[in-house]
Amino acid sequence: MKLEVNIGGIIMKNPVATASGTFGFGLEYAGFVDLSRLGAVVVKGTTRLPRPGNPAPRICETPAGVLNAIGLENPGVEAVVEKYLPCLKDYDVPVIINIAGDTVEDYASLASRLDGCQGVAGLEVNISCPNVKKGGMLFGSDPDSAAEVIREVRAATRLPVIAKLSPNVTSIAAVAEGVARAGADAVSLINTLLGMSIDIKSRRPALGNVMGGLSGPAVRPVAVRAVWQVYRAVGIPIMGMGGIASASDALQFIMAGASAVAVGTANFVNPRATVEVLEGIESYLLENNIRDISQLVGAAHQGI
Amino acid sequence: MKLEVNIGGIIMKNPVATASGTFGFGLEYAGFVDLSRLGAVVVKGTTRLPRPGNPAPRICETPAGVLNAIGLENPGVEAVVEKYLPCLKDYDVPVIINIAGDTVEDYASLASRLDGCQGVAGLEVNISCPNVKKGGMLFGSDPDSAAEVIREVRAATRLPVIAKLSPNVTSIAAVAEGVARAGADAVSLINTLLGMSIDIKSRRPALGNVMGGLSGPAVRPVAVRAVWQVYRAVGIPIMGMGGIASASDALQFIMAGASAVAVGTANFVNPRATVEVLEGIESYLLENNIRDISQLVGAAHQGI
Amino acid sequence: MYSKKLRVVKNVEVIPGHRLMGLEAHELAMAAAPGQFLHVRCSETLDPLLRRPISVCLADRERGTVYMLYRIAGKGTELLARVKKGDFVDVLGPLGRGYSLPQKGDGVAVLGGGIGIAPLYFLLECIKGIYGPDTDGVSVFLGAAAYTAIPVLDQVRAMGFSVHTATDDGSGGFKGNVVQLAEEVLGGRYPDRVYACGPLPMLKSLGQALGDHPAAEVSMEEHMACGVGACLSCICRVRAKGEEPEYAHVCKDGPVFKLRDLCLA
Amino acid sequence: MYSKKLRVVKNVEVIPGHRLMGLEAHELAMAAAPGQFLHVRCSETLDPLLRRPISVCLADRERGTVYMLYRIAGKGTELLARVKKGDFVDVLGPLGRGYSLPQKGDGVAVLGGGIGIAPLYFLLECIKGIYGPDTDGVSVFLGAAAYTAIPVLDQVRAMGFSVHTATDDGSGGFKGNVVQLAEEVLGGRYPDRVYACGPLPMLKSLGQALGDHPAAEVSMEEHMACGVGACLSCICRVRAKGEEPEYAHVCKDGPVFKLRDLCLA
């Protein structure tokens, strides 16, 4: 049974990764999951300088979902390189750094800083974070600005570049085409849906930052649809995510066109979710006599 | 306690309406709910000619939500006027007709056909249906085309015109501004989110029409956010909907800026959902000593 | 038709993976007709969100108890299986149009595939009520993958009907499906009244076997949201005059349809 | 630290709206320290989705039982209340950093507001273990809206501590809050060790009363997703050197913090 997939140059021994921001720097879950079993670890969004993130409350539960407004709290790229990457070296797993910035220059500077860094398998370019005032989702809201960021990142690094797309757009396929033309090796989707909740007792927004990003099983149908549309629009590999909590969820993404999947919010509910998704995919392949996972990628498009 | 609201000229005795397509032509639920207690009944999307709708399966459950691809099955405007409107006359409730078309002319012709029709309190212009090949969401995806439809409808009728907006856009506020300028008396939002689900056994899309519209509690955070943004962008009244299942859900919409709310998918789960939402709002006002529901509209914006 | 929380008086396994639930429901027991269904909430939370349609398997009017026979098929029925005696279950019903009952003396064939027995059980009870002890003209055909997988078989036998069984694996009775069995037993001569419920392939082959039989009635399944005709989701294709497809709605126009009105291909 | 389905050995009401749940959990009972918490799934479905943080209220190492004392506050705890003896509950833990224990002889003040008693109960058990019968130096202050609303009061008394109570309505003990009560009883002279848990306003006023007390420890609450430091959602502000706000994470750096390190304003 072949589980190995190639996401724009990143060789993953199986298609199951962690979604950025939901798995810390990997080590937080190392007590529950053997990180070496994962296809890839995608770490928390990283910026040039350290960031404290948004004020509390940062999280709010919604039906089958979660709103978050973390606001890219992170120790900054230098600390990531010096403190976290070395710890992850003990594991046999590709590490993908999720990068974010306020300006195109921020992205380019992060990309060149991480270029050639030991232990970095690739970059996921977060042009889709809804929780920061500048940059983030603004870049990802328009094919041209999305392409511009990717072009600069592409120019600044030899690492595989994955563009992480926002679902908060009229046409995610158009944005995918933009970043593919600009040189992205792969796309990952979806980042969170822009949402909000109001605390009717205080009559105030439930999140400190007013709006937040919706994730979890609630958004899965939107995510599967996005993967489906992008698969039809571009030829580069897709890392699918959004509400994956089980192997059958993950298989939906794969059949819609994702070559790999990432587990996010489900880690909070079940710290072993990644491994259980992987094991469930293995069983499905076995039961259905499928030798190579790639046979399933996009399978649901047949005849449509 | 004053519950009455004015939605662009439609006087509703309380802010609770039914969401189009989830309450049939009202009569299906008349055994459970005294229709005269409702603020308004918004009927199923109506087209010029009868439509059979999409092939099966048309519905698929998702976490805390539902995907539908009904495809505007309806008996056509003549049957609505001749068969259904007369039955609704027995109830003391404003009836709002949800209209949909393939072309701008379709919309205009529906609007003029219904102009002056006895028993029609207003029109909800559905430029946001994701389940039809032509028209529908395409019109609502862009401020200019949305405005064009509304302008023609506006010109063709003296009835209050409510533009029903799609959340599947980069900026719902921009579309709202477009339709407000084109003469909409109110906006209603949100229609369903574009989504899909795959049946991993058959490896086919779970819906006959491939993609569908996501509704139910799962989408509520997206809907509240949309109301919040549109409230800040335009001055016309908002009818808020998307995942409302309880009074506290409805109050979130009102505090975000909706003058009225509509209950959709929740009717399927609890046929008395509309009335229970209304009763819960009444209790909240009573307990919090609020004399007029209008005091709560947009309350969560204070100081932000 | 009403929506209520009903007290569970029984929830037991009848054969592996199949359970019988009894609900205290006087009004419902009086109102329900065979072939009608209940729309059941399996959880008080938002997941699973929608109700599940389950046929009335028996309405005991004297005791005021309504029974549902259900197969554990997924999330919703799994949660239903965990409900305990004394708990409450939120039920909407009775919904839909049921079977039209035969008149005493009509020849009757009843075909049930797997869990399809559920609404037919109620129908058979009613037929017994109409016919009295003389049920010679009534043939019952029940099938499943294996003999031990036919639910409530003994109970149907105990009603006094002559029951023929078919199993895919030949573990009991005829080896094959119920339609083939009925074909063989009846020698191709179907009685005035034919009633069936079961998986779609079974109904399709019954349709082929019966041709234009004027009174054959079958119960259909389709995914449902509202259960009351409001959402237009539960369609099945019916024979149309024109080119355009024509649809009926299972929850309101059915779930029982005349077989010859359907377009099962 | 592990994630497991644990058998429920007890789930009973202690006072209205408050319940005590016992879980069979040998490893957990050995590992848990006072002030640490469990992250509990209240439903096997997707609604509610997130786990709920609940303190370890007692770890009975001999019997291998861990107890949680919880207040029914919403959806999740309501579902928890319905769990029956013999059922299983999915638990992650023990999580976070607990209270640092006093040394025998240290003067100790323990302040609990409402359900805040939960982690303090475990702490008091440990203190009893360290101090033996001579707990004269330990003062316990418990408060709630009314006397009958103070959970496990009798049990704390039964441990042998001298317990002072405060109630908002004056229905038992001091009329006022626990901090005012402690102020009055201690005459403003706080002992070496101060431990508290309760609503934010209580912790704030304790902060004002204690000023720069070097050892006072309080348990904080914040909405949590992961419970293990991965999602960065459960922040509380800590005293910062610079202009920028500095945050700690309740689930990992806490839930117990030195009061003087916090920025509660």
Ligand SMILES: Cc1cc2nc3c(=O)[nH]c(=O)nc-3n(C[C@H](O)[C@H](O)[C@H](O)COP(=O)(O)OP(=O)(O)OC[C@H]3O[C@@H](n4cnc5c(N)ncnc54)[C@H](O)[C@@H]3O)c2cc1C
């Ligand atoms: C009119 C009618 C009467 C029925 N009577 C019975 C009965 O007496 N006993 C019995 O065991 N089953 C009966 N069924 C089938 C029963 O409704 C499904 O098995 C059940 O809905 C499965 O739900 P689940 O959550 O366990 O499975 P899941 O597969 O998790 O369900 C997911 C979704 O698919 C829908 N669904 C799945 N299977 C079916 C199906 N076969 N028909 C319609 N919707 C489906 C569910 O309602 C739900 O929305 C009947 C169906 C209909 C339409």
Ligand SMILES: Cc1cc2nc3c(=O)[nH]c(=O)nc-3n(C[C@H](O)[C@H](O)[C@H](O)COP(=O)(O)OP(=O)(O)OC[C@H]3O[C@@H](n4cnc5c(N)ncnc54)[C@H](O)[C@@H]3O)c2cc1C
């Ligand atoms: C470290 C820690 C220890 C705790 N120990 C206990 C204890 O021993 N006994 C006890 O009764 N309660 C305790 N709580 C509070 C308990 O977690 C909440 O009462 C509970 O999460 C409410 O969930 P709900 O679904 O019933 O309420 P809902 O209001 O429906 O919850 C909605 C959401 O808000 C969150 N939430 C609501 N209230 C709180 C709160 N006070 N703190 C954190 N999140 C909250 C929930 O986790 C959930 O995500 C503790 C909280 C923390 C952070």
Ligand SMILES: Cc1cc2nc3c(=O)[nH]c(=O)nc-3n(C[C@H](O)[C@H](O)[C@H](O)COP(=O)(O)O)c2cc1C
């Ligand atoms: C708490 C939290 C923090 C997140 N932080 C980031 C981030 O730093 N960078 C990023 O690209 N995506 C971030 N995301 C988005 C996830 O990586 C993922 O795209 C999204 O949550 C959808 O997947 P899920 O439904 O499986 O969680 C975050 C999501 C959550 C819930």
Ligand SMILES: Cc1cc2nc3c(=O)[nH]c(=O)nc-3n(C[C@H](O)[C@H](O)[C@H](O)COP(=O)(O)O)c2cc1C
């Ligand atoms: C089965 C179904 C049919 C619908 N049909 C229509 C329609 O005909 N016209 C329309 O404008 N919206 C239609 N909608 C959208 C709803 O009116 C509403 O905007 C949406 O479902 C969000 O609200 P909810 O989450 O409360 O259902 C339909 C929704 C559902 C679930």
Ligand code: FES
């Ligand atoms: S289920 Fe809604 S129309 Fe049949």
Ligand code: FES
């Ligand atoms: S709850 Fe995730 S970091 Fe604390």
